[in-house]
Amino acid sequence: MTKKQALLKAAESKVRQGGYSNFSFRELATDVGIKSASVHYHFPTKADLGAELARQYTETFLGALGDPEVLVSEGKDPIDTYVDLFRQALIKDEKMCLCGLLGAETDCLPDKVRAETKQFFERNLAWLERAHKLHKKVDQKEAQLLAIKTVSLLEGAMMISKAIDNNDLFNQAVALA
Amino acid sequence: MTKKQALLKAAESKVRQGGYSNFSFRELATDVGIKSASVHYHFPTKADLGAELARQYTETFLGALGDPEVLVSEGKDPIDTYVDLFRQALIKDEKMCLCGLLGAETDCLPDKVRAETKQFFERNLAWLERAHKLHKKVDQKEAQLLAIKTVSLLEGAMMISKAIDNNDLFNQAVALA
DNA sequence: GTCTATAATTTGATAGAC
DNA sequence: GTCTATCAAATTATAGAC
Structure with missing residues (x-):
């Protein structure tokens, strides 16, 4: 993994726990074994790093989902796939959705970070819309x-499971009927 | 309003926009016309202020909801009342739910703030449970x-409406059927 | 209750050497 | 690409006067 990717990985972990303000160039630098001044070589400003973080998170997330058409053609319910990806993020990583946290604090984000966060949800809504229509x-x-409704329920269920510190709540929230 | 209440009011606005890290004693002091050192007279530490903020927010929120038994006896659907309170918080204040934001960043909160945030959701779930049983x-x-499901959908819908900057999304998320 | 003054730390960012 | 050195600003918090 490149230093740049390692920096983003370290930042993701911190933002998914405490939001945009919960990482500093010094902390990230220490995590990957360089100095804070060197982080500015990879990302001129903190906003640049934050925007790239949200952008890559979105790409990775949608990439993991795959194409709803293909999922349906394989006999799968694409909504189940979607729910499972959220579940994995909560249970395996023990962290919030990156853009869920950023979305909640959208009013205080730098413009370019806010724009990427918005894109995450726009693309998720487009994916879900196709999935629901197909299935x-x-x-x-x-x-x-x-x-x-789907993305609202999932983001909210994640948040509340974190707040109450009980992942059973997530599964109950997303259970059918 | 007492200085103490004014400080909490100023803090609420800031936290509901950018989370726990989005207020400083200096900013609050300036907002209410005193010096930052004087804020420590009212709240020894930032964690004390944060905990009191979440506690009062919870009290006010549940107070505004009223008793579900009374609501039902008046012929009202208590769930409608609940949804309307969230809607008001989003549309009128143009801000997230305080504890929604705090809940999302729970991992990074001081213990006493996290505890009060958890209480908000536990008491909301208890209220909704009674309301659903009655209605x-x-x-x-x-x-x-x-x-x-109800509280998850509402918190998530708020978050996404903020992220996409379109309150119509909230109304669509909470619309029946 | 509020003030001045100050301490100790952290932060985002830059200049310039290697 | 990474470093040292440094800066200006902001942060939480305390001591002690009024």
Whole structure:
């Protein structure tokens, strides 16, 4: 892994625990074994690092989801795949969704970080809309509503499971019926 | 309003925008017209202020909800009342739920702030459980599930509406069917 | 209750050598 | 790419006067 990727990885862990303000160039530098001045070589400003972090997180997340068309053609329910990815983020990493935390503090983010955070949700909604249309055969408008409800429920369930410190809550929140 | 209440009010606004790290004693002091050292007279440490903030927010929130039994006896759906309180927080204040934001960054909070944040959700779940049992006449276990789903959906819908900067999303997320 | 003064630490960022 | 050195600003907190 390149130093740049190691810096982003260290930053992701910290932001997913305490938000945008919960990492400093000095801490990241120590984590990867360089000095804070060197971090500025890879990322001119903190906002640059934050924006790149959100951008890569979005890419990785959507990449892990795959194409809803392909999932359906394999006989899978794409919504189950979506829920499982959130579950994994919470249970395995024991952390919030990066963009969930950033989204909540959107008013205080640098412009470019806020823009990337917004993109995460726009692309997630687009993915879910397609998934719902394919799987449940609902119309456009209904698929849109279901997409909004799905991502809202999942982000909220993550947040509350963290707050109460009980992952069972997540599973109960996302259980059918 | 006492200076102490004014300080808490100023802190609430800041935390609901950017989280626990988004207020400093100096800023609060300036907002209410005193010096930062004087803030320590009212709140020994930042954690003390944060804990008191979350505690009062919880009290005010549950106080505004009222008793679900009374609401039902007046012919109201207590869940509608609950949704409306969240809607008001988002639309009128243009801010996240205080404890939603704090809950998301729970891992990095001082112990006493984390504890008060947890209480907010425990008491909200208890309120919703009673409300669902009264209104929909479901059994205990089902009411518990509905409570978890309700608060998850609302907190998540707030977060995403903030992130995408479109309050219509909130209304779509919480719309029935 | 509020002030001045100050301490100790952390932060984001830059200049310039290697 | 990474370093040393440094800066200006901000932060939480305390001591002690009024």
